[in-house]
Amino acid sequence: MSHSIPRRTFLKGIGTAMSLPLLEAMLPVSAVAQAIDKARPNRMAFLFVPNGVNMQHWTPAAEGAGFTLPHILEPLAEVKDSINILTGLTQKHAFANGDGPGDHARSAAAWLTGVQPKKTKGSDIKLGISADQLAALKVGGRTKFASLEIGCERGAQAGDCDSGYSCAYSSSISWRGESTPVAKEVNPRLVFERLFGAGSQAEQSESQARRDRYRLSILDLVLEDASRLKQRLGIRDQKKMDEYLAAVREIEVRLQRLEGAESLAVKGATRPTGIPSNYGEHIRLMGDMMVLAFQSDTTRVCTFMFANEGSNRSYREIGVSEGHHDISHHGRDEEKLEKKKQIDRFHVEQLAYILNKMQSIDEGNGTLLDNTMLVYGGGISDGDRHNHDDLPILMAGKGAGTIRTGRHVRYSNGTPMNNLFLSLLDRIGVPGETLGDATGKLDQLF
C-alpha cells in the first residue's frame, strides 16, 4: 500500500490556511450563491400524504382560473392564487403490472422515481433515482445541504410492510440510487441542529474546535479504510461500501465548501425541543424546518412525508379514532368516506400553514413561496381502489417566475407524473427531454 501522507492531512497538520486553487467548491456559501445566483434561487419540494384522497372533495369542478376550492382544499383560500391543481397525472409504475398486491409500497416508491420497484422483502431492493435527488445532484452543490429529507413517521419497526415489499419502499420517497433510499429525519430538534448546529455552549467550544480541526483527517482515514476494504469484498458487499464511500465524500465536500463560511442561522429562529405529541403540531414544526432551510438557503431541495405510505395512525385531533389505512378502505361507506375527507382536509390545513408562512417571507424579489416549486399529494388516488391514475396532485409557488398559478389544470388521464418532473427539473437547472416514461414536458404550467 501507499505510505504517502495525504495532502490534506499534512495541510491540516501544520495548521496553515488552505493554499489550494480557489475552486467553486471551496468558496464560502454566500459568495457562491451570489456568484451563481444572478437570477433568484428556485427551490423544489415534494410533500407526500399516504392512502389516497377522497377525490370527490379534492378535484375542483371547474377548470382554469375560475374554480372553487373543494372542501378538502378550502384551507388554501389565502394562497389560492399561488397554487395549481393538476388533475389527471398518473404514475403507471405504481400499478401491479404483474407484481400482484402491494400498492402502498409500490406507490410511495414510484411516486418520485417513476420506476417499478423490484418486489422483494429485502434481499435485492431495486428502484431508481428520484426527481428530488436528480435536482440535488445538480443544484445541491450551491448550498450547505444538497437536499433535506424529513417526515413525521419513522420506518416500520417490525413485520412485513406491504405484501412482500421491503419497508424501505413505503417509508422513502427519496432515492439517491437504485438501492439506496435517503433516510429521513423525524425529530424537528435534530433537523434544526443539523441545519444550524447544536448551539455554542462555551463549555464545549474547546472540544468542538478539536473536532473541527481533525474531522477532515478522520474522513481521509475512513475513506482509505473503506476503499481498501472494498477491494476485498464481493460484488454485493461492495455496494454497501459504495454507499459508505458516497456518504463520506458528500460530507467531505460539504465541509470543504463551508470552510470559513459564516453561520447560516436565521434571525429569530427557535430551536425545537423534540417531537410534539400533537400530530398537527409535529407536521407544522417540520414544515417550519423546511421553510427555515429554504429561507436561509441551507438547501433548495426537500422531501417531506407527512406519514409513511399505508400509515394506520389515528387522528384523535379531529375525532377520528380508527386507523387511516383502515378508513381509506372505505368500500363506498358514507361514514368512512366522510372520515377520510376529514383526514385529507386536516393534512391540507397543515399544508396551508406551511404555504402561508412561505408567502409571508419577503425575499426582495417575491416571497419565498413565489421562489419555490412545491408539489403536494400522493401516489394513490382512491384508497379503496388503489389506483394510481388521476392522482391527487397540487403545486404551489411560482417557481421564481416560471409558473403561472391560480388554476385548475386538467390533463388527459394517464399523463405521466414524470412529465411534471421533467418540467420542474428544467426550471431548477437540470435540462432534459426524457425521464422514464415521460412523454414530454408538462404543458400549461406557464
Added chain:
Amino acid sequence: MRPNHKPVLFACVFGVLALGSMPPVQSQAKPAPATFEKDVLPVTAKYCAPCHTGKSAAGGVDFSVLKTKESASSQAAIWERVVRNLKSGAMPPKGSPQPTALQRTQSISLIESALSAGCNLNDPGRVTLRRLNRTEYNRTIQDLTGVDFRPGDDFPSDDVGYGFDNIGDVLSISPLLMEKYLDAASTVAERAVPVPQNRRIPIDVAKMGLSGGVQAVAAGLVYASNGEARTTFTPKVGGDHKITVLAGSTKGGPEVAKMEVVLDEFRIAQFDVANPMDKPISYTVPLPRLERKAYTLRIRFVNDYYNAETKEDRNLVVTGVVLDPPAPMQQITAESRRLILGAPPVEGKEWETAVARLKAFATRAYRRPLQPEEEERILRVAKLVRDNREPYEAWIQIGVTAILASPGFLFRTELDPVGAKGARGLNDYEIASRLSYFLWSGMPDETLFSLAAQGKLKNRAVLVAQTKRMLADKRAFALAENFAGQWLELRKLNTSAPDPTLFPAYSPKLRSAMQMETMLFFDEIVKSDRSVLDFLSGKFTFVNGDLAKLYGIPGVTGEEFRKVALPDDRRAGVLTQASVLTLTSNPTRTSPVKRGKWVLEQILGTPPPPPPPGASQLSEAREKIVGKTLRQRMEMHRKDPACATCHQRMDPIGFGLENFDGIGAWRKLEGDTPVDASGVLPGGQKFAGPAQLRAILLGRKKEFVASLAEKMMVYATGRGLTANDKCFADDVRKRVEDNQYRFSSLIAGVALSEPFLKRIPEPKR
C-alpha cells in the same frame, strides 16, 4: 373453470394453511413402490395444471415448470407451497375436481422426500455485509467504551426486511446516517477519553498594583528591594483553585530570596526562590474552596539583601502569575479508563503507550486482529494530534474518534481469503461476532475474544457451551427485546392507539407494561431453558399492578413485575397476552381477521396472501344494514367467493379469541350480546374458546417449531432464507424435537447450522 371462481384463485391460491384440516397420513404399503413420476406428476397435471398454467396462471403459479422430479430442487419454493396447500386442503379449491385421499397423501409424502433430497448441504449461503443497526450500535458502544450513552437513538430508523431490522441487504448508509456516525464518534470519544481542558486564567502582571521596591518591566516584575504586587480577582466557579507564580532570583548574602503569597491578608505560602532569574520556574499554591467573590492576591519579596562592597544583590523576579480553576466536571469513568486510556504513561514513554492503547482499542472495536495498514492509518492521525502539541489524552481521543467512524467498526466484516472458492468455514473471530450479535445484540466479551484467539470457537462442543453461557447472561435479554419484539411484533404496539373513550384503562404506561410482560415471559423461557411450546401454552406470566388489574389477578400492586401462575385456562402462552391481543386489534374494536392472520403468520409461519386489489375491508355500511353481530357480519362477508378461501382460515382463529377485548381484557359480553368464541376450521374441526383453540395449535407443533426455527435463523444470519436454507432450518426443528423442545436446543441448532458457521465467497467485481 367456473368464471366466478377466478377471483378466489387469484387471491388465495397458495401460501394458505388451513388449521385442523386433514393430517398427513403415511403412505400405505402397495405392490409397486410409488414414485414421483408415476404418482405425483399425473396428479398435479390433472388437478392443478388446468388453472395454473401459462402466462395467466392463477396466482402466478405455473405448473409448466413443475413437470420433472428435478424441479423439486430447482423450484423448491413452489413445491413447498404445493405441499402446504395439499395438506391443508386449500387446493384444489372447493367446487373443483378433487384428487382421492390416497392420491393426496401419497403426493404429499413423495413431494416432501423429493424436497429434502433436493437439499444442497454444501451451500450455506451468504449474508450481505451488515452494518450495525441502532440497537447493536448502542450496545457495542457501551461494551466497548464503558460510556453509558445511546447515540443510536437519534439515528434514522433501520429498514426492516424479512420481519427483522438486522438484515444486511436493507441496512443502508445515507449521508444523514454518516453525519450521525461522525458526530456520535466524536461525542463518545469525548466522553470516554476527556481531555483536561486548559482553562487557566493568566493574570497580567503589568497591571498589578505595586508598592515598595518593585517595578514592572517588559519581562515581568522586578523586586529590587522588599515590596509587594497585588491584584484582585473573582473566581468564575467555586471550588479548589491553584495559583502558580513563575519566579526566579539573583543570589546575594547567606539566604535565598523568599517570596510570599498572600490571599486577603493571610500568608498562604512562602517559597525559597533559588533558581536564577533567567530560568524562572513554577511555584504553585493550592487555594482551597474559593467562593465566587472578590479576593486580593499579593506577591511579596521579604528578604532583600544588598552589599554595596561586594555588590551582592539579592532580588526577586516574577515573570507570570496564573490562576487555575477546579478540574472540569467531566470525569473519566473507571470503566472507560480501564477499557481505553489506562494508567497515565510513564514520562518519556507517552507515544509508545498511546500506540499500545490505540491498537488494543481498535482490535476490540473491529472485533478482529488489526490489519497492518489499518494500524498505520490510525497512528498517523494520532501522531498528527501529538505533533500539534495537544495533550496526551487528545491523541487517544482523536484516534478513538477515527476508529469509531471507520468501516471496520461500523460494519461486521467477514473477509473471504483471496482466491477462496466454495463454502468456507468462518474464522474464530467471525464466529465470536456472529454469536454475540445473535444472542446479545452486542460485541463479543473477553471470554469470546480469548476463545477466538486460542482458535477454540470452531469446536462444536465449545460453541454449544458458549451458547449456554451466553443465554444465562443478562445480556441475553436482547433476544427478548429484539427477536421477540419483532417476531411477536411487540414493537408495533408503539404505534397502536386504542380509542381512549372505549378503553379508558389504556395508557402509555399500560402499553409499556404489556410489552414488558411478553418480554419477561420470553426471557423466562430463555433463562430457565423451558420448552418452546410454552410460547403457546405456558401457564404463567409476569404482571405488575396495572396488568394484574386488567387481567383480574388479585393481590398484585405497584410497578414491579412478578411471576404469577395463571389461575384458569382463559390465558396461557403469548397468544392471550394483552400485548398481542392489542396489537392485533383496531382502535375501536377487536379484529378477528388481524388476530387470525397474526397466528397464521407469526405462529404457524404460513401467512395468507394479501387481499386482492379492490377488496375492501369489512364494510360497515353492510354491517349497519344487517345490524347483526360482528361474527354474523363477517360470516356474510365470507360468502363472497373472492374472500372465502383466505378468511375461512383466518377468521375462526380470531373468533376463538373474542373473549378478549381490544386491549386484551376478558369479556363475556360484546355490547349486550354474549360472546361466542367458537369456530369451525376449514377441515371441519370445531372448538370453543381460547383453551380449545390453544389445544389445536399445540397439535400443530411441528409447523410452529419449524416456523420458529426459520425466523430464528433469519434473525441469526441477517438474511432471508432460500429454499435450500429451509433444509437447514428443518434440521434445527428436528434438533428441538429431539431435545424436549428446550429453548437452548433451538439456539444451539441455529448456532451449529451451516448457514451460521459458513459462507460462500462472492466473486469480486
